Amino acid sequence: MSNEPAMVIVGAGEAGTAAAIALREGGCRSSIVLIGNESMLPYERPPLSKAILIEETYPEPKLLVTHKRLAELEIGYLVGRSVESIDRAAHTIRLSDGAQLAYERLLLSTGSRPRTLSIPVAPGSRMATLRTYADALAIRQIIGRKCEVVIIGGGFIGLEVAASAVSRGASVTVVEAGPRVLTRAVPPSMAELIQAKHERSGVRIETGAMVERVDANEGRSRVVLADGRTHLADLVLVAVGAVPNVELAQAAGLAVANGILLDETLASSDPHIFAAGDCCSFPHRLYGERIRLEAWRNAQRQGAAAAANILGANRPYEDVPWFWSDQYDETLQIAGLCREKDVPVARNLGAEGQLFFYLAADGRLVAACGFGTLRAIAKEIRVAETMIGRRLAPKAEALADPAISMKSLLV
Amino acid sequence: MVACAADALEPEAALRFDHGGRTLVIARSPEGDYFAMDGHCSHEKVHLADGIVDGYIIECPKHFGAFDYRTGEARVPPACIDLRTYEVKVEGDNVFVKI
Numbered sequence: 001m002s003n004e005p006a007m008v009i010v011g012a013g014e015a016g017t018a019a020a021i022a023l024r025e026g027g028c029r030s031s032i033v034l035i036g037n038e039s040m041l042p043y044e045r046p047p048l049s050k051a052i053l054i055e056e057t058y059p060e061p062k063l064l065v066t067h068k069r070l071a072e073l074e075i076g077y078l079v080g081r082s083v084e085s086i087d088r089a090a091h092t093i094r095l096s097d098g099a100q101l102a103y104e105r106l107l108l109s110t111g112s113r114p115r116t117l118s119i120p121v122a123p124g125s126r127m128a129t130l131r132t133y134a135d136a137l138a139i140r141q142i143i144g145r146k147c148e149v150v151i152i153g154g155g156f157i158g159l160e161v162a163a164s165a166v167s168r169g170a171s172v173t174v175v176e177a178g179p180r181v182l183t184r185a186v187p188p189s190m191a192e193l194i195q196a197k198h199e200r201s202g203v204r205i206e207t208g209a210m211v212e213r214v215d216a217n218e219g220r221s222r223v224v225l226a227d228g229r230t231h232l233a234d235l236v237l238v239a240v241g242a243v244p245n246v247e248l249a250q251a252a253g254l255a256v257a258n259g260i261l262l263d264e265t266l267a268s269s270d271p272h273i274f275a276a277g278d279c280c281s282f283p284h285r286l287y288g289e290r291i292r293l294e295a296w297r298n299a300q301r302q303g304a305a306a307a308a309n310i311l312g313a314n315r316p317y318e319d320v321p322w323f324w325s326d327q328y329d330e331t332l333q334i335a336g337l338c339r340e341k342d343v344p345v346a347r348n349l350g351a352e353g354q355l356f357f358y359l360a361a362d363g364r365l366v367a368a369c370g371f372g373t374l375r376a377i378a379k380e381i382r383v384a385e386t387m388i389g390r391r392l393a394p395k396a397e398a399l400a401d402p403a404i405s406m407k408s409l410l411v
Numbered sequence: 412m413v414a415c416a417a418d419a420l421e422p423e424a425a426l427r428f429d430h431g432g433r434t435l436v437i438a439r440s441p442e443g444d445y446f447a448m449d450g451h452c453s454h455e456k457v458h459l460a461d462g463i464v465d466g467y468i469i470e471c472p473k474h475f476g477a478f479d480y481r482t483g484e485a486r487v488p489p490a491c492i493d494l495r496t497y498e499v500k501v502e503g504d505n506v507f508v509k510i
Contacts, residue, residue, distance in 0.1 A: 044489075062455075064489075297475065324473065331473070375461045378472030382463050 004031060007310065008093060010083045012036030013045065014296060016109035016278030017269060018303035019310075026311045030104055032075045035095070037082040038132060041065060044126035046125045046296050048136040050158055050326055051220040053143065061133045088270055103295035105272055105310045108249055108260060112278035112294055117152065122216035130157055130236045139237065143170045147234035150174075150223045154181030154213050156325045157394040158239035159194070162203045163328050172202070173231050175209040176222065185323070187336065187344050187356050190371050192212065194327055198204035201328060227299075242294055245278045257281065259292040264316035266306040274310055276302040285318045286366065286388065287337055295323045320389045331374045335385035336367030345396045352376035357384065363393035378407050414447065414508040417501050425469055425480075427460035430510055433495065437506065438462045438469055438480040445499045446480045447508045453485060453492035 007023055007030050010017045020034040024253070036042060041059035052059045070077050082096045092102050114129035121127060128139055143149060151158045151165075154176030166172045182191045182199075195205055210226040214236055215256040223231045244259045255261040255269035259281030266274050266282060277299040281292040293302075298321060305317045323334040330353070338344075342358040349355065353372015360366045368384035372378030383406040387394060394409045414428045427450055428435045434450040436459045450458050452471040464471040468486060470477040476490025483494040492506040498509040 374457070374472055376462050382470070382472070385465050 001106070001207045005091060005102040006033045007105055007107070008101055008103040009034045009107045009109060009277070010093070011109035011111055011245075011277070012041075012077070013109060013111050013117040013277060014064065015303035016107065017042040017108060017177050017240060018300045019107050019276060019307040020075045021065065021073060021312065022304040022307035024075060026308055028074055028307075028311055032073075033078060033101065034070075034075055035078045035081055035083060035279045037080065037096075038134075040133070041067065041077070043080075043133060043298075045131075046276065047131060048133060049052040049160035050062035050164060052133070052136040053161065054167055058101050059137075059140070062271045062291070075302070083248055085274075086248065088252055088273070089120065089257075091272065105274065107303075107306055107310065108268070108273065108275040108279060109277045109299075110245035110248060110275075110279045112244045115243050116237065117211065117238055117239045118210055119239060120213040122214060122221075124216045124219075124300040125214045126235050127214070127221075128235055130161060130237065130239065131242075139165075139235065142235045143168050145169075147171070148173075148220075148232055149235045149237065150221075152223070152235045152237055153237075153239035153241070154178070154195075154207070155184070155204060155239060155241060156182070158237065159198065159327060160325060161237055161239065162198060163201065163326075166198075166202050167328075173204040173206065173233075174198070175211060175225065175231070176205065176207045177210050177251075178207065179196070180207055181205060185330065186332070186338060186369055186371075190332075190354060190369060193354060193371055194252035197327060197330065238352070242278065244281075244292065246279060249273075249275070249279075261290075262316075265309045265314055266317055267309065274306045276306040282317060286315060286320065286391070287339075291321070291337065293321055297322045318389075320385050322385060327371075330372055331377065332369065332371045333366065333377055333381040334369040335381050336365075336388045338369055343396075345399045347380075347400055347402055349376045349402055355380055357394075357396075357399045359393075359396060360401075364388075365394055365399075383407055383410055386410060412508050412510055413505045414499075415506050417445075417504050418504055419506070420445075422481060423464045423466070425460045425462070425464050427458055428508065430508075433510060434458065435508065435510075436469065436480065437499075438464055439510070440481070443485045445501060447495040447497040447499045448478065448480050448483050451494075452476055452478075452490055453494055454489045 042064040084094045132253040148171045151174045162172045212226045215222040221233045246256045248254045249260045262282040277293045303321045345357045347355040349387045353376040355370040360365035425438040436450040454476045457473045462470040469480045477487035483496040
């Protein structure tokens, strides 16, 4: 590798990979170096909780890019390495193998990692978290046989793994500390629908369940709750959210607060360093507040947007947040941010599903979420996303009426 | 093969048509012309008929890959493999697809 400063991207998930490609496709002539700390090509994470766990045949990762494509784009991919430190004055980074690399611009797409629990865990307990392909394979191996799985946390990852595990014949209990599942993301009535779906499929869900400790028990684990209840488990999955990987940025003196602090153009407090994906927090014009997203589509689009701005586009990033989760044969999709302060309007699609729209105080549509068959909800959420982006203020009565087509409100 | 009635779709809309182990998407352009293309997105097995039609583009309802339904060309990632298209003609009240 030459000593010419390169466009250096730290983290080869969706955001970093999208950025590397967008840099080259956007006309960047410098060398581009993408650094990944896993031992393989960049891959898609969404299937890790779903297809990778349930496919009959041994599941290959779904790659984001091939070696051939990287070569065509002249993107240097450093595999299995992490970045130890950034020297902002010298514009260099130091890698875990000791190498030093000069950067012209640096993009941090370091992602997030599973939050851990601060409870006593007996040595030998079979604990797991889910973030990487290797994590998914380890979980797959255990749930493939008759076993008991306890999942701590009733968020998206926990529930998706619950669905996958129960479909492979495992006996699954989800213990959630909050009063219901999916407390952060969806309205209570939708959470109830999703919870009911899981229970019909055989998943036990215990809410208000604080885990106190995990004991060892004859080669298995015993999950002990604060109220004394216990659950035996062959596998305990801790799925209590994620924390952004900000340590590298922090050590380099960049501004950090629940993510690497960015401006609207995704530049950090150092104008030569940008960030994208789960690791960053940025001000979003639609919401008038700083947000941090842990979502597949945001990672991809934010990575590409950061690349464009590195090349001088200087455009604020204001993509409408969008999220999806598969639960059995049904899908949940969310466009925008469902906030408690906004007014939810329900549109009932009968057996096919349910939609909620959130109107801000000024009447603007700011979020929509739907749960049901893909056919019933996807188009509606997509149209709602366009409305949110255009800052439209549809009438609540029209949104609530399934006989009125969403497309007709797009004026 | 009759895929659907000639008035089955509004302009800029799509429907699913299954025949003999194949699944297709039948799309109608803004001008009212009909087109037929393989129905599953080439990225993952998601049916494009559940996605929205915008101009000549049909978008996957799950991952936003998009195709030009007139030519089958993959236009937006993660879709990167083109889809096969089929000859279509409208005769009388029906839309015919040559499979």
